[in-house]
Amino acid sequence: MTDQALVVFDGVVKRFGNFNAVERMDLEIRKGEFLAIMGSSGCGKTTTLRMLAGLEAPTEGEIRLAGKRINDLPTWRRDTPMVWQSLALFPFLTVRENVEFSLRMRGVEKAERKKRVDKWLERMQITEFAERNVAHLSGGQRQRVALARSLVTEPKILLLDEPLSALDAHLKVRMQTVLSNLQKELGITFVYVTHSQSEAFSMADRVVIMSRGRIEQIGNPQEIYRAPRTRFVAEFLGSSNVFAGMVSAANGDALRIVTPSGEFDVARNPAKALIKGDKATFVVSGDRVQLTNEKPAGGVNGMEASVVGEEFVGATAVIHLEGADGLELKAQKSHDELERLNLMPGATIWVSWRADASHILPGE
Amino acid sequence: MRKSITLYGLTFSLPMLVWQVMFFLAPLVFLTALSFWTVRNFRVEPDFNPGNWTKMLSRGVFWDAYVRTLLLSTAAAVVTSALAFPCAYGIAFKLSETPRRWAVFLMVIPFFTSYLVRVYSWQIFLSDNGIINALLAKIGIGPFGMLNSVFGIMVGYLTLSFPLVVLLQLFSLMFIDRTLIEAAHNLRCSRLRTVFEVVVPAAKVGLVIAALFCFILTFGDFVSPLYLGGGDPPTLSILITDTTKSGQQWPRAAVIALTMIATLLAVAFAAVTYAYRERGR
Numbered sequence: 001m002t003d004q005a006l007v008v009f010d011g012v013v014k015r016f017g018n019f020n021a022v023e024r025m026d027l028e029i030r031k032g033e034f035l036a037i038m039g040s041s042g043c044g045k046t047t048t049l050r051m052l053a054g055l056e057a058p059t060e061g062e063i064r065l066a067g068k069r070i071n072d073l074p075t076w077r078r079d080t081p082m083v084w085q086s087l088a089l090f091p092f093l094t095v096r097e098n099v100e101f102s103l104r105m106r107g108v109e110k111a112e113r114k115k116r117v118d119k120w121l122e123r124m125q126i127t128e129f130a131e132r133n134v135a136h137l138s139g140g141q142r143q144r145v146a147l148a149r150s151l152v153t154e155p156k157i158l159l160l161d162e163p164l165s166a167l168d169a170h171l172k173v174r175m176q177t178v179l180s181n182l183q184k185e186l187g188i189t190f191v192y193v194t195h196s197q198s199e200a201f202s203m204a205d206r207v208v209i210m211s212r213g214r215i216e217q218i219g220n221p222q223e224i225y226r227a228p229r230t231r232f233v234a235e236f237l238g239s240s241n242v243f244a245g246m247v248s249a250a251n252g253d254a255l256r257i258v259t260p261s262g263e264f265d266v267a268r269n270p271a272k273a274l275i276k277g278d279k280a281t282f283v284v285s286g287d288r289v290q291l292t293n294e295k296p297a298g299g300v301n302g303m304e305a306s307v308v309g310e311e312f313v314g315a316t317a318v319i320h321l322e323g324a325d326g327l328e329l330k331a332q333k334s335h336d337e338l339e340r341l342n343l344m345p346g347a348t349i350w351v352s353w354r355a356d357a358s359h360i361l362p363g364e
Numbered sequence: 365m366r367k368s369i370t371l372y373g374l375t376f377s378l379p380m381l382v383w384q385v386m387f388f389l390a391p392l393v394f395l396t397a398l399s400f401w402t403v404r405n406f407r408v409e410p411d412f413n414p415g416n417w418t419k420m421l422s423r424g425v426f427w428d429a430y431v432r433t434l435l436l437s438t439a440a441a442v443v444t445s446a447l448a449f450p451c452a453y454g455i456a457f458k459l460s461e462t463p464r465r466w467a468v469f470l471m472v473i474p475f476f477t478s479y480l481v482r483v484y485s486w487q488i489f490l491s492d493n494g495i496i497n498a499l500l501a502k503i504g505i506g507p508f509g510m511l512n513s514v515f516g517i518m519v520g521y522l523t524l525s526f527p528l529v530v531l532l533q534l535f536s537l538m539f540i541d542r543t544l545i546e547a548a549h550n551l552r553c554s555r556l557r558t559v560f561e562v563v564v565p566a567a568k569v570g571l572v573i574a575a576l577f578c579f580i581l582t583f584g585d586f587v588s589p590l591y592l593g594g595g596d597p598p599t600l601s602i603l604i605t606d607t608t609k610s611g612q613q614w615p616r617a618a619v620i621a622l623t624m625i626a627t628l629l630a631v632a633f634a635a636v637t638y639a640y641r642e643r644g645r
Contacts (some may be wrong), residue, residue: 077552145506
């Protein structure tokens with residue numbers, strides 16, 4: 001355990017009946033970091049957060065907050081406020097009363113309560129709505145009330161369970177900035193659960209990717225994006241092409257890997273020692289492959305593929321292709337680049353990439 | 365904005381409208397007319413005689429009965445709600461799906477037998493040498509005069525309204541967003557305190573409506589005050605029967621009935637307004 005760890009999950013298991021929601025989790029959450037826990041629904045990310053909040057008890061293992069075991073501490077004795085997906089604002093209280101709630105529960109005296117509530121209303125720019133009913137606020141205003149309500153006690157850690165998922169795209173980005181700035185100014189730990197890659201990657205210092213109750217990878221966003229550890233992570237991030245095969249030649253930094261769809265030159269990954277005959281899986285990110293009508297010149301990996309379809313993603317498009325042996329391929333390109341290509345479904349096209357654009361998955 | 369009435373909408377609301385006119389509005393109009401009629405030689409004759417109203421509303425016995433009925437029903441609403449709440453809370457939050465279904469079923473069963481029969485059987489339990497006093501005598505206490513008392517009336521009122529109040533409370537408790545309760549716990553509100561800080565306010569509409577139903581049912585009840593309360597001093601419903609029996613005074617009984625309806629309308633309106641009142645602007 002490092003000195004910096006605020007929260008430690010030590011071999012934590014959570015079962016619901018026969019279902020293992022979280023399996024033997026070891027995780028350290030550092031003081032003052034913005035940690036995002038990401039995964040598809042049912043991966044255990046929300047259960048992890050709820051165990052930290054004290055809303056679920058771990059079946060096995062230990063959770064420590066600031067060095068103290070908190071397994072048996074009920075949520076109302078922990079200092080782990082949470083912001084819910086539904087926000088869970090009290091509809092029978094005004095904005096001010098909502099924000100004041102936890103101070104009142106702690107027996108903070110009235111004058112002090114007013115001072116602290118006023119400060120947070122001001123900070124979240126909702127002073128003008130103080131006497132309003134929360135039902136009459138807009139989505140963004142309600143978000144600010146929920147944040148003020150959780151932060152008014154000035155906790156060391158704030159837990160957020162997909163709080164932005166109900167907002168429209170524009171407001172979502174604006175609230176991301178609010179959250180990011182808030183976390184930097186307060187210097188406290190944010191643990192943010194989301195299924196959205198863009199939310200996690202744009203705000204978090206570190207991202208935890210979970211699948212079926214297990215941590216697949218922990219790292220900063222660039223690391224995870226450029227160097228996924230497992231096939232799940234590569235596929236979850238969406239735009240990577242995955243090749244599985246066997247090492248047929250290993251000379252210095254260069255590897256040659258045979259796959260059912262062909263034989264390719266692949267750069268070595270220092271994190272994974274491979275010799276001839278080992279199984280290996282590598283990925284090539286969709287934005288690093290080239291598409292050409294003609295067979296590319298030597299020195300690059302290339303294969304013929306047929307066009308399946310085109311998907312528009314804002315300023316770029318993702319071309320779905322099918323290579324030899326039914327391999328699914330994706331290429332992400334700007335619209336300009338695509339104009340000179342024949343992309344009719346069924347058309348044949350050349351896909352190529354340099355050896356150093358590939359990345360061997362160390363976890364496979 | 366009010367929508368214009370369409371034939372389609374009218375077709376569906378027609379049964380309700382017909383029902384309201386036939387069984388509420390028409391009798392009410394007749395009752396109002398009746399309250400101005402005159403009794404001559406034990407026969408009721410159409411007339412416009414405001415004397416029924418002035419006589420009835422100036423009698424002490426009417427106002428005594430009015431205040432007594434109002435207090436009894438208010439007490440019944442408060443006592444029944446207070447006793448029903450832990451029960452409804454337990455069913456809503458502590459029971460799992462199957463036992464909860466059984467509990468709801470058990471709450472419906474009392475309605476299978478006539479209310480009158482249930483009240484009569486209470487007499488056997490509550491009378492001076494009844495079952496309860498006989499049991500208490502075995503451990504050397506009593507006898508207590510439970511029949512013909514306010515206690516007896518309350519027992520009857522509970523018999524009448526308790527299951528319904530539990531069911532109404534239960535449905536409002538079950539619709540509470542559970543994350544509100546978790547949020548309260550998470551914001552340092554302990555379990556018991558959460559009941560008063562979050563559960564009760566969140567279920568307010570249902571709790572008030574349940575109490576209102578109890579008030580309405582007991583306000584017009586005739587059986588419990590007569591057979592368990594002894595009927596003396598009378599409540600308004602007993603006063604109505606007394607009035608009709610003494611000299612065929614149907615018009616004066618109509619005055620009492622109309623006063624009761626007016627009271628219920630006022631109470632129901634006040635209760636619903638209170639239930640739906642929102643905090644803040």
